[in-house]
Amino acid sequence: MSENTIDGGLFFRRVLLVALVATLVVIVLLNLQSVVHYLLVVFAGVLLAVFLDGMATFLSQRTRLPRALALGLVVVVLFGLLAGSVWVAGPSVADQLAGLTERVPGAVNTVRAALEGTEWGRELLGKIPDFETLLSHWADVARFVQLALASTVSAIVDAIIILFIGIYLAATPNLYRNGVARLFPLRRRGRVHEVLESTGNALRWWLLGRFASMLVVGILTWLGLWLVGVPLAPTLALIAALLAFIPFMGPILGAIPACLVALVESPLKALWVIVVFAAVQLLETYLITPLIQQRAVRIAPALLISIQVLMALLFGGLGMLLATPIAVTAIVMIQMLYVQDSLGDRDLPVLGRREKPAA
DSSP states (O other), rough: HHHHHHHHHHHHHHHHHHHHHHHHHHHHTTTTHHHHHHHHHHHHHEEEHHHHHHHHHHHHHHHOOHHHHHHHHHHHHHEEEEHHHHHHHHHHHHHHHHHHHHHHHHHHHHHHHHTTTHHHHHHHTTTOHHHHHHHTTTTHHHHHHHHHHHHHHHHHHHHHHHHHHHHHHHHHHHHHHOOOOOOSSHHHHHHHHHHHHHHHHHHHHHHHHHHHHHHHHHHHHHHHHHHTTTTTTHHHHHHHHHHHHTTHHHHHHHHHHHHHHHHHHHHHHHHHHHHHHHHHHHHIIIIIIIHTTTTTTTOOOOHHHHHHHHHHHHHHHHHHHHHHHHHHHHHHHHHHIIIIIIIIIITTOOOOSSSSSOO
């Protein structure tokens, strides 16, 4: 075979490789939103895997059970708790949600009546279309309903994908860690394992801190709403606890339904609800969270709020939900790969680790 034939074959393979890469880049750019959404779903699965892995490791170390058996037991117990909670509290929660649905229109009417009593309120209401106007645009309403149904189905599919990714990653974590490490040169693989271990450790401590804060927020909110006599206090407290997973933004979102329900009773009661949520938020910010973060992950509030707003604007609700763990991951990697390795500052304490790394 001549030298020209060999050069021609090599040139053809290079051109083909460039064409394939260019095609892949174009496809990614044309479907950028879908690609980003998929990456967020995968990251949520990784976050679930970190949680399951931590629980399984803890159980295995305490009981001497094989890790695979411990993971299976953790998954069965979590599903059992979820199913048991739905079975025991489901009917009560469903009744309370039905009551919440019945009360929200009354609260909206109360707000509308209060706005109609002021000049700026009447001007604001004049810019909001009424129900009859919305019905006249039935095609727009139908599209909205269709979009809502599609979003619901998409959320269910995402949850299933996250569940399977989390279980499979937690079942064989070393397989995936080694796979990632093999993408790097031999001399760097040890450091890659350190970074992955530190990132998982930071995410695990962050999850532990958030779950503890959510539990305390739910209990305090329920007690506060019960003391001021707000109906549906357990359901509203559950909503507040779940939304507390999102630092800073969650309590604001959680207060909205509680205020609407209280407005049906009286504006004074709605004011008391605001006081309750403000008190719970102050306790969480200045007492509960600092105590938890003595062992958990601590991120500067201004940085965290900025990241949440940016992720919400770029990627919607899922982006805001995952903004903090993504920030934790990015900070650990910047600390270890840039500050420690590139800048040589080996004394920098890594996020989520109490001890300083060895020099």
